[in-house]
Amino acid sequence: MDQLPEDVLIEIFQYLDNESMFNVMKTCKFFANIFATSSKLLLKFNLDINPQNVNHLSADVPDIPFKNITISNVSTDSDFLDISNFLKNSSNSIEILKLTENFNIFGNFLMDFVNLKELWIEKCEVVDADSQALPLIPSLKVLKIDNFCQNIFKFFVHQKSVKQLKFTKNTPGSALFDSFIELTASMPHLNHIILHKFGQNSFFEAENYPFKVQKFETGITTSWWSVTEPRLNFLKSQQGTLKELTIHSLPYDDDGAEVLKFIIEKMNLKKFYLEKNPLILNGKKQDVRTLTVSEYEVCSMYEMFRQYPIESLTLRLTNTHIDAEAVGRILNPRTNLFENLQSLDVVDGSKQHANFSRFLGLYKNCRNIKKLAISTDDDKIRIVAKQFLPEMTQLADIRLNIGDKNLIEELMTYARSLENSLN
Template identity: 25%
Template sequence: MDSLSEYVLIDMFKNLDVKSILNCSEVCRSWNEIIMSTSLIVKKLKLVIGKKDLNDRYPNEHDSTIKYFIRKLARQYQHILLSQSVLNYNISSFLVNQTHVRKLEIFDCDISQAAFYCLIKGLSQLEELKINETYTTKNDHKVDVSRIRMPNLKLLHIEQSRFDFLQYIGTTSIKYLHLDASEYFGDIEEYLGNFLLLQHEIKNLFVFYGDEFIKEVMQNYPLMSYQFQLNHLDIRFFNELDIISTRNVIHFLQIHQSTLKNLVFHVTTGLDYDEVLLYVIRNMYLEILDLDYFIPIESTLFDDLNMPKNLHLKKLTIKRRRISSLHMMEKFLVIYQNLQELKFFGTTHSRILEFIFKKLPNLKQLELGRIKSATISSDKLEILHINRLGKELILRAKNLKKLIIGEYRMHGSAIVNLHAPGLQSLIINTKSLKVSLEFIKALKENCPKLKTFKIYRSKHTFLESLSEQDVIDRNFLHVEKNFLHKSFDEKNNCININFI
């Protein structure tokens, strides 16, 4: 075949069907160049996958869609991403019966209803379908509005897109449902109810525009809530100060409180947040709780509550803290004494930090927001992540394996006050920390098991000038000749130091 002339190959390719042409283009680079440079062959491909429409809309994307399909389909890829394209009926029909495809993502596309219907009808073995920033256009073919059964579909993710896609999906097997209705809530009202009536296996539910979603379900389909057996609920963006919405939220939580293990509850405005939070604290035995913020609850109300200790919760996240009394925060944390992972953002006072390690004896992972300076002593802590550290960190943690400091502003080398004999990984993002050989040696002495030290955006390093005679202990640092591994990640502006 290699001895055939270009003209013979062109004649051969012209007489093949489209899929055979695509397969031939994958054989070798020279064949691919011949195919892509022969106008008659390219025209044949364009007619099949609608390239003419793409050229009109994206004139600078030369044959990108053709090459994408060549690469994906000829190699039997299970994951296909369609992005920044006009998906017409021809493209969809080209994908029909590609039963090896398990995951389809449509991102930032214009697609007709007929093309979408044709697409999912052909991809019958899909397990995951994600639609993001995608909009339906005028139909180019007549649409059969019957729902398509997709027996293996487990995950459906629709975000910032029109929701008329729901009218064609007839599967009853969805376990993970993600609906972001921030752009087109009117669509979700129109198509949501009939779609949800089919669902009996949803375990993981994410809803943006949560109050409207719950009102839609509770008021128009009051029995629908009972058919879900939710384990994970992520519900966000309550926009109206509406007591009806508050009551519906609590009722929805009450229905699922026996099965719910994970709750993400993020609010911007509206709702009687205190009432919802108190219901969660008093009645729900969750394993994971993620709150957007913690509002101060009146101390008298808090004291009157008969709240038993909740030993089920393993992971707690509070992203923003709006509280005037640290005493109130202590009362809140003491309920969850068996916590193993805590993420606590905002400014963390030393008193709260002391309380955390005193009252949460099983804590293994801790992520904090802003700290001016801190003294941490713990025998159980394994991972510590500080997003912003202003001054000195005094750390004594014999079982700590990983330390991350997102932003370190202290000049000099105060952070050397670390005593973590089990530490294996240290990551620091800093512009001011002085990194010297003495600093590295002290760090190694206090953390003998340290293997990886990453410094992001550091201005002061010893890496450029360190020579072989600067290293006293040749087993201390490792490089091929200089006993130091010089590794610089230009993309992330990161220096990697690997110990042996």
């Protein structure tokens, strides 16, 4: 292979997985030098450094200016010193750095990475944050922090170069949100925010937001109980600037339809995604034909049927309590909204909550469907099915997974008798 041009070898090596790339660069000095001089390979390859392997790395790959590294499980001063010594000749070259698993962050350590562009901090703590030097990393563009302690925010206030923030946090709180607001206020170039499991109830309590971003990805416009109008207030605060929005589920609760309608019709977005599914591209609504929802998204589901020609619906019911009366007020009124629906798949995981029967009004409104699939343990299905099956006059394909073979046969016989009577 040493007869091949270096650019050809680089093209070949970039298709290797991380472990294979590491084995190749250890093979000989010729291959090691190819990696050492290729930014493309060094940015793709991620070097995992921990107290258990750092001494071996010093022997295996001593002179490669790594650009993408992960440091994990650093818990003692000795661990910290060993890794710092290994990196002393590479710190200026590193562009992507991930600190994870019990890494106690030291401000002076971060200050060594003067060319760092992307920093990812996961499950880390800050020891004596008030007594440490605050790092200033002039080239930092992307900051990702997952499952963090609140002290970490102090390290990055006034990190003015950051353009993208990503936060994941499982335990919300208003104090945490205050720190987030302080942080974003210090980043004048911020244009992309990703929030996952962060903010929750406290996020929409702000009267003003110090940022206006072009891209926003979040679950926070959806995961609310009792907080309604502030969701629209937040969206209005980004109106005119925000061009790309991604949400992880449809807006929950009674005003979910209003929130979704505002996003689609008033935000003037160029791109709008539900998970990875485009609802708007290049400023135009897409031809959305399939939809999957949970019981929390019922109001938004109705708005989706108003906005898009949905033909296939999957309803996933979870093991949680829902207000049957409230659901009935939404679902029971007769409507032609679902007249284009061809396929309905109900996957009932609600177990003892028996949520399947609570959606009778929806099933009765799906009058034109041709395919029906039901998976449920709800013992009321015999009664419920005999109420909605007569409404489904176009039904041609039924699939039942209800655990009771005799009941399946009874309902299939009942469905066939309905079909015969119509013919």
